[in-house]
Amino acid sequence: MSSNEAVAACFEEMARLLDLLGADSFRVSAHARAARAIADHPADIATLVADRAALTKIDGVGSKTADKIIECINTGTIAELKELRAQVPPGLLELLHIPGLGPKTVRMFWKDAGVIDKAGLKRIIDDGTILNLPRMGAKSVEKLKASLAFENEAGKRLNIGLAMPLAERLVERFKAMAGVIGVQFAGSLRRGKDTVGDLDILVAVADAPAAPTPGASKAKSTDDNVHPVLAAFVAMPDIKQVLAAGERKASARVALNFTSTRWKGDDDGDGSDKTPTIQVDVRLIAADAWGAALMYFTGSKDHNVVLRGLARDKGLTLNEYGLFPDPEAERDQAPPQSRGVKAIASRSEEEIFKALGVAWVPPEIREAHGETSLPQTPSLITLADVKAELHAHTTASDGRLSLRELVLEAKSRGFHTITVTDHSKSSAVANGLSVERLLAQIDEIHRLRGEIDGITILAGSEVDILADGVLDYDDDILARLDVVVASPHVALSQDPATSTKRLLKAIRHPMVHVIGHPTGRLVNRRAGMSPAMNELIAAAKEHRVALEINAHWMRLDLRDTHVRQATEADCMMAIDCDVHERDDFNNLRYGVLTARRGWLRKEQCVNTWPAADLQAWLKSKR
């Protein structure tokens, strides 16, 4: 765990504990906001402890938080956190992960019924005493029981590579329904985060219910007023649990259909064979409020807060229905859309950004990291810009495609260059190539060049960076390769100082072009190494080495925050699919989303360069 994540975890825990203790809600959210700010900060927070002013410059970090960050880095913990822990039974925190249970209810269980952990909660459910507690009726208890049944996966975030195909399938189903004008997923999936907590799907319908008026009776949902589109959603065969279904919104847990053979049967070995599910929220939107809703539900939360603040500064109010005039004198009244106030902008995101005086912000960078004060929309890399693959395996090591199949597949996808980089000799489990096999493969590649035209075929290797930073082939062998991708595969739990030294050694090697999956992390599964990224980036820039964004959704390594650091330093980057089978080329989209989240521009990514420029760089290292 990087120090940013470790410190952020402390602040997140403090927020939860304060919540359970009934602290002021703004103090709670200030802690939670500080946790997000620290986790998302591009630089290693540990490098800032000597510079308190730099810490307080981070949005959401004030003087008290800065002191606690310094204390946390220097001592490994925070005294206040220890004090808070002493006041709250530790078992209460896990109750907060149960869907539908929030701090107020958990605190009530604790104070009114003496519940201090999950076992205690199950006990009062089983003996029926839960029904004597305030606001606990039969329906609430039934919901709670159902949530407990899903709790294992409920708190877990889902990899983008699993969430995206499901979202796209659902979008297609909604598009086929009568009365549907448009469909788009929003939320962290649209922002391209490496994992998503749930899916948000917006459906534009001609007969969207009007915004409620203050005087109207708030009828609770019955089967009668559930919209047909939402009724069709909650009746879909893969729905496992309906959480809510009303006029405008429905929520349900939806089963995932696994299609990836590499993932199947790999369920963390906890012995559960329950079908994994993810919560899907579907909202019906009127066409004239489409842009406002899309912005609102795309977020992020912090980005929305900034936009709302900008609106307020202009005497406007921004909500999911639009951007409205909202003079001071009327701010105590009901929301503008329910008073018949006409929106200044609402139909499209573009017109709302324009009316706010903000240059259009691509969804991937809506994270409240300064994107709303840019003079113009940043020019970020796109999927279509990528014209070369520099990291691909064949059946010679652990790939599923033959050399010829790999080259033809790359050609069919419009790449001007494909690089063959099978594993090096130490990767025994991956059938790494001995020197003899590597030399034979180079000859084979040279022969293939004469047979297949229209694409440049380069001979390379994914050379192991051994634990001490030494490369897995000697220099005279490396000199015969067009491309060297050097990657760490073993000793991935090295401490930060050792891993920094190890990776720096590889970066400084004169024949290395790309550092493959630099930290070795696996999303949601393995933390990988935490090298001093600022040092790696500085060295990579100096030695004209590209740091890879491995596009496989199980890796996404480097991650978004690292890319942002590299982008700011103007370091060269590569986006590679690490191809092992045909479908792996499709993972490019996830690498590009991660790159965009890191504000990467086309020209900073070697895979976008014209063939001649790419060749010139590769040859400069020979």
Add this chain to the structure above:
DNA sequence: GCCGTTTTCGGCCCGACTGTTTTCAGTCG
């Protein structure tokens, strides 16, 4: 606890849905 050209106090985004309620609190995003 953070923040500030409405600044050192008094705000802090705002709406949908649910369940248990006789008008609202809690959760979620």
